[in-house]
Amino acid sequence: MLSKPQIRTITSLQQKKFRREHGLFIVEGVKSVTEFLHSDYSVQRIYHTAQAAAKLPKIPQNIKSVEIDDLELKRISSLRTPQGVLALVGIPDYPPLTGDVLQNGFHVVLDDIQDPGNLGTIIRTADWFGLKRVICSIGSVDVYNAKAVQASMGSLARMQVYYTDITQLVADSAIPVFGAVLDGSPIYDTDFGQEGLVVLGNEGNGISTAVLPHVTHRVTIPRIGNAESLNVAISAALFCSELARKGKIDPGVY
Numbered sequence: 082m083l084s085k086p087q088i089r090t091i092t093s094l095q096q097k098k099f100r101r102e103h104g105l106f107i108v109e110g111v112k113s114v115t116e117f118l119h120s121d122y123s124v125q126r127i128y129h130t131a132q133a134a135a136k137l138p139k140i141p142q143n144i145k146s147v148e149i150d151d152l153e154l155k156r157i158s159s160l161r162t163p164q165g166v167l168a169l170v171g172i173p174d175y176p177p178l179t180g181d182v183l184q185n186g187f188h189v190v191l192d193d194i195q196d197p198g199n200l201g202t203i204i205r206t207a208d209w210f211g212l213k214r215v216i217c218s219i220g221s222v223d224v225y226n227a228k229a230v231q232a233s234m235g236s237l238a239r240m241q242v243y244y245t246d247i248t249q250l251v252a253d254s255a256i257p258v259f260g261a262v263l264d265g266s267p268i269y270d271t272d273f274g275q276e277g278l279v280v281l282g283n284e285g286n287g288i289s290t291a292v293l294p295h296v297t298h299r300v301t302i303p304r305i306g307n308a309e310s311l312n313v314a315i316s317a318a319l320f321c322s323e324l325a326r327k328g329k330i331d332p333g334v335y
Contacts, residue, residue, distance in 0.1 A: 083128075083153050091128075091157040091169070097223045104172050106225035110164040111136045116235030118144075123171035130154055133165025159227040172225060178216070178243050180255055185276055186331070187212070187324055189317060190247055192292050193220040193283040200224060201232025202314040203281075208236035210321040211330050215240060216278075218247045247280070251295040254278055258297045260288050261316050265299030268320065273329050279320050281313050 083091075091107070093099035100106050105125060108117050115138055117124055126145045129137065140146045154163045176182075189207055194200050200222050207215055222229060224242040233240075251258045257277040280296060282288035288296065302311060302319050311319075324330050 083147075083149060083157070088153075088156055091167075094169070095159050095227055097226070100172065100223070100225050105169045106172055106230065107159065107227055108168045108170050108230055109158060109160055109166065109227070110231070111166055113230070113233075113235040113238075114166050114168045116238040117168060117170055120238035122173060122238055125169045125171055127166060127168045128154065128157065129166040137166060160231070173241075175241050175243060178245055178250075180253075182214075183254070183276075183278070184256060187273070187277050187279060187329060188214050188216055189321070190216045190250070190278045190280045191218065191221050191313075192247060192280055192288050193218050193286075194281070194313060195222050195284055196313075197222050197226040197229035198232045199284065199312070199314045200226075201229040201234075201237070203317045204229075204233040204240050204242065205236040206314065206318045206321055208233075208239055210325050212321065213239070213241060214243065216243045216245060216247065216250065219244055248289075248291045248295070251278060251280065251292055254295070258295055259300050259320075260293065260296030260298070261302070261320065262288065262293075262296075262299045263301055263304075263310075265301040267303050268300050268323050269303070271298065271300050271323075273324060273327060275329065279324075281317055281320070284313055 094103065094105055094107050108114050111133060118138060124144050127140060128147050128149050130151055131148060158167060189212065204215055230237055257274060258280060259277050260280045280288055280292060302316060
């Protein structure tokens with residue numbers, strides 16, 4: 082049975098400041114927890130119901146596994162309908178984001194993305210197309226937000242997500258910077274070369290005025306109908322798809 086302090090600690094991880102304080106975030110659902118068990122992430126503890134236990138892979142002995150009932154799971158879950166299992170996973174500490182790391186490949190750069198569902202979907206999309214890294218501005222939503230983790234559908238387990246000053250990043254970039262804008266050259270005619278940063282802007286405002294001057298290639302997804310704009314996660318998917326179609330993504334270089 083979970084104690085009140087345990088419940089308070091776990092539920093506090095739904096807030097960014099406590100995730101950073103404890104160095105932990107929450108992963109829920111059999112599929113997502115399984116992905117993290119098979120990843121380089123450090124799974125600290127797993128809480129599961131008796132019914133969900135049979136669906137989980139063998140849990141390593143160094144990971145504490147606790148069986149709880151449905152009511153206890155509901156108390157610690159961030160989901161309206163809990164999915165039988167909840168894991169506490171360590172927030173990783175990645176190596177520095179240097180110029181050498183960025184060269185010889187393509188990287189998605191997100192400029193103040195605010196919707197956690199969009200961020201999770203972009204991570205899932207990048208994983209689908211073989212990318213291993215997503216770079217976010219400091220002002221972007223926290224990737225360890227429960228909704229972002231859930232939307233990534235386990236792909237976060239294979240992805241490095243950096244937070245940095247992207248204005249400085251693109252200003253200092255030794256590789257091309259492709260920006261998704263409404264008034265650029267058509268994406269289908271764009272020569273992406275062999276490396277670059279692909280910048281996608283905020284849901285409402287697009288690429289910020291601080292970042293836009295450093296975009297070396299303004300690129301647009303041609304509009305045929307009358308919609309005012311595209312969802313940023315859809316835009317990310319179209320850019321990744323076009324890079325893949327042109328043979329620009331080589332998972333071996335990331």
